[in-house]
Amino acid sequence: xxxxxTAAHTFAVSDxxxxxxxxLTGDRxxxxxxxxxxxxxxxGRRIAHGMIAxxxxxxxxxxxxxxxxxxxxxxxxxxxxxxxxxDMVTTRVTVISIKEGKPIATLExxxxxxxxxxxxxxxAVVLFPQEIKG
Amino acid sequence: xxxxxTAAHTFAVSDxxxxxxxxLTGDRxxxxxxxxxxxxxxxGRRIAHGMIAxxxxxxxxxxxxxxxxxxxxxxxxxxxxxxxxxDMVTTRVTVISIKEGKPIATLExxxxxxxxxxxxxxxAVVLFPQEIKG
Numbered sequence: 001x002x003x004x005x006t007a008a009h010t011f012a013v014s015d016x017x018x019x020x021x022x023x024l025t026g027d028r029x030x031x032x033x034x035x036x037x038x039x040x041x042x043x044g045r046r047i048a049h050g051m052i053a054x055x056x057x058x059x060x061x062x063x064x065x066x067x068x069x070x071x072x073x074x075x076x077x078x079x080x081x082x083x084x085x086x087d088m089v090t091t092r093v094t095v096i097s098i099k100e101g102k103p104i105a106t107l108e109x110x111x112x113x114x115x116x117x118x119x120x121x122x123x124a125v126v127l128f129p130q131e132i133k134g
Numbered sequence: 135x136x137x138x139x140t141a142a143h144t145f146a147v148s149d150x151x152x153x154x155x156x157x158l159t160g161d162r163x164x165x166x167x168x169x170x171x172x173x174x175x176x177x178g179r180r181i182a183h184g185m186i187a188x189x190x191x192x193x194x195x196x197x198x199x200x201x202x203x204x205x206x207x208x209x210x211x212x213x214x215x216x217x218x219x220x221d222m223v224t225t226r227v228t229v230i231s232i233k234e235g236k237p238i239a240t241l242e243x244x245x246x247x248x249x250x251x252x253x254x255x256x257x258a259v260v261l262f263p264q265e266i267k268g
Contacts, residue, residue: 011160020158024151025189029196031203041203041263050206051192055159055185062163069165069175072184072213079206129175 001095001105001132007064008092011056013048015085021049047082053120056091057109061126065093066105069129073104076122081113088114093124103128135229135239135266141198142226145190147182149219155183181216187254190225191243195260199227200239203263207238210256215247222248227258237262 022028030037031047038046054077061070083089090112097106105128111120156162164171165181172180188211195204217223224246231240239262245254 017158020154021189024154024158025186025193026145027189027193027196029192029202029204031196031205037203041205047205049189049192050209051185051189052159054188054209055155055161055183058163058183058185059159059161062161062165068163069171070163071165071175071181071216072211074213075184075188075211077206077209077211079208082205 001066001098001128003095003097005065006092006094007060008090009060010088010090013052013083013085013087013089017052018046018048018085021052025051043082046085048085048087050077050079050120053083053089053091053111056089056111057093057122057124060091060093061107061124065095065107066126066128066132069131071127073125073127075109075124078121079119080121081117081119083113083119089119103130135200135232135262137229137231139199140226140228141194142224143194144222144224147186147217147219147221147223151186152180152182152219155186159185177216180219182219182221184211184213184254187217187223187225187245190223190245191227191258194225194227195241195258199229199241200260200262200266203265205261207259207261209243209258212255213253214255215251215253217247217253223253237264
């Protein structure tokens with residue numbers, strides 16, 4: 001692994017995903033689940049849980065870069081635009097630094113919607129497994 | 135709502151939750167799912183996805199303080215200790231500041247395990263609905 005290594009994947013934020021996430025986590029904020037309530041908000045329709053997009057960052061890290069065995073140390077999340085139910089979210093993680101002599105990497109983490117708008121941005125610090133040479 | 139308002143709830147991080155979260159999000163890092171792999175890691179056994187605890191912060195915010203209709207602007211997450219499969223995680227959110235003249239609040243967000251160890255710590259900035267007076 002080296003600085004600049006990057007991976008991206010796209011995830012469909014379906015109604016099924018949003019309702020499943022609410023069920024699993026107990027997060028029943030009506031902005032995510034209730035059409036009538038959502039119509040009265042600034043967005044005018046239901047938005048996905050921010051943590052669904054955040055979970056795609058975790059998935060990118062754990063599945064691809066750095067990959068299996070990686071452990072989270074920290075993650076910052078700036079929710080810049082809503083993810084609507086039905087959006088396609090592309091998540092990209094990019095290695096921006098590796099600590100000298102330690103298996104610790106910092107990654108830039110970005111989620112964009114199908115219109116190319118950045119919906120979520122942040123930085124992850126992770127501990128990567130010894131098999132993945134820094 | 136005022137500074138110091140707080141809410142807490144406890145969530146059982148069962149094997150079912152961890153496997154369901156992996157299925158829903160596609161995050162299949164073997165540290166969460168594979169007993170044999172997990173035995174070879176520094177923790178010696180399977181740990182939950184960090185985003186499961188993070189989602190409990192989102193749930194506390196969306197369900198209780200500030201409550202329904204609240205929208206995330208940002209969240210920082212410091213993963214201080216592992217959450218093991220089977221742990222009971224207590225999540226507490228506390229209002230630490232409210233922006234003058236704007237419906238924006240900053241919350242301290244903390245998750246502890248059943249041994250009182252802080253496993254996840256951070257800060258949330260949220261936009262709260264007009265019905266909840268700042």
